[in-house]
Amino acid sequence: MVEVAQPVRPGGGPRACDVLVVGGGPTGLFLAALLAQQGVDVVVLERRPEASTHSRAIGLHPPALAALHTLGLEEPALAEGVAIRRGVARSRGRDLGDLTFEGAWPDRPQVLALPQHRTEALLVGRLAELRPGALQRGWEVAGIHDDAKGVVVDAVRAPAPEVGDRTPGESTRWSARVLFGADGPSSLVREHVGIRTRRRAYPHTYLMGDFADTTGDGAAAVLHVEPGGIVESFPLPGRVRRWVAHTGAALAPSSPELLTEIVQRRTGQVLDVPSCTMTSAFSVRRSIAERMLGGRSVLVGDAAHEISPIGGQGMTLGWLDALAVAPVVEQLLADGPTGPLSAVASFRELEQARLRAALAAARRAELNMAAGRPLPAWAGVVRNGAIRAALGTPLRDHLARAFTMRGL
Structure with missing residues (x-):
């Protein structure tokens, strides 16, 4: 645990709020807006001085759309995104079969493709409506310690050389009844609270990029x-398509030319290199916290469970954390108990349920990765036959439920 002892607010004590959220990504913003909608005094500290413009996570599964509905944001998201109602499995230019989502989600039979920066923008706007000024950008956690009634967080200005109006070493202190760590896989909250993680690296790497959609x-x-490995493609707004290719065990260069070559060699599809707006090479790991509770702090989203991005479950999983924890926090604030959250039965039950869900999501992601690895010719024939058979039977509805996070 790290503590910062110097006074940080001359002439006064810490700034106070009911709930402090560290991390202004999708999970932190969604949780803050959810709490603000219930009248909770919530503040979000975000390290980045400006909003990201990266497309990053693009898939909003039906549970995510239902989550957005609770904030009145489902319709705005649907208006901006592309509704994917059909998935096709293809090999060597021939369709093996397809699946749709009506059986799994009659009310929301689609996965919505929307760049993450647009999803975040919707959440930022809604939070500003509910609690103006709640999002505080450019602050990095420097220390956390519990006091008798809650938690105290010291924060310093995050490095931002391009911003010239900040005082070097500027710091502040916040006091809250509950702290949420929504600050991603490298969570400072998790580090300061002293929660360990169980990590596993996988021998899979991928290269992805966004190009003009010329597929039809x-x-x-x-x-x-x-045979050389799976290639996935998903439509995006503005006639753009996201391509993701398995690249073996060694990380490939983040190159639109390389991704274009891989896609053409495996699928015959020719990408328009000058239209590429983003490429990213990434490896895959699983990192799940041993617990989500530490003192008066709670981990949510990637801070609690980083899983493979293959399958696009991460953002939705974080929002499901938020939906589960928000009513528990509201009850805690109403009842007013002090002491560690692990002493509160409802928090212990929530912790166990959400870690089980994270493990289930991680296992689904592992199956997705295994299905997409390179195979010898004979094994590829067997795999394709199994896919064709599965997509031609009622099993397709079970696959649709698994792909769209039913039951998590």
Whole structure:
């Protein structure tokens, strides 16, 4: 645990709020807006001085759309995104079968493709409506310690050389009844509270990029199940398509030319290199916290459970954390108990349930990765036959439920 002892607010004590959220990504913003909607005095500290413009996570599963509905943001999201109602499995230019989501989600039979920066913008706008000034940008956690009634957080200005109006070493102190760590896989809150994680690295790497959509596949997601490794493509707004290719065990250069070459070699599809707006190479790991509770602090989202991005479950999983924890926090604030949250039965039950859900999501992601790895020719024939058979039977509805996070 790290503590910062110097006075940080001349002439006064810490700034106070009911709930302090560290991390202004999708999970932190969603949780803050959810609490603000219930009248909770909530503040978000975000390290980045400006909003990101990166497309990053793009898939909003039906549970995520239901979550957005609670904030009145489902319709605005649907208006901006692309509704994917059909997924196609393809190999060597021939369709193996397809699946739709009506059986799994009759009320929301689609996965919405929307760049993460637009999802965050919707959440930022809603939070500003509910609690103006709640989002405090440019602050990094320097120390955390519990006091008798809650938690005290010391924060310093995050490095931002391009911003010239900040005082070097500027700091502040916040006092809150509950602290949430929504600050991602490298969570400072998790580090300061002293929560360990169970980590596992996988021998899978991927290269992804966004290009002009020249496929003719419309709003369908396509999984090219090829001998050299899977290639996935998903439509995005503005006639753009996200491509993701398995690149083996060694991380590939983040190059639009390389991704174009891989896609053409495996699928025959020619990408328009000059239209590329983003490429990213990434490896895969699983990191799940041993616990989510530490003192008066709670981990949510990637701070509590980083899983493979293959399958696009991470953001939705974080929002499901938020939906589960918000009513528990509201009850805590109403009842007013002090002491560690682990002494409160409702928090212990929530912790166990959400860690189980994270493990289930991680296992689903592992199956997705295993299905997309390169295979010898004979094994590829067997795999394709199994896919064709599964998509031609009622099992397709079970696959649709798994792909869209039913039951998590």
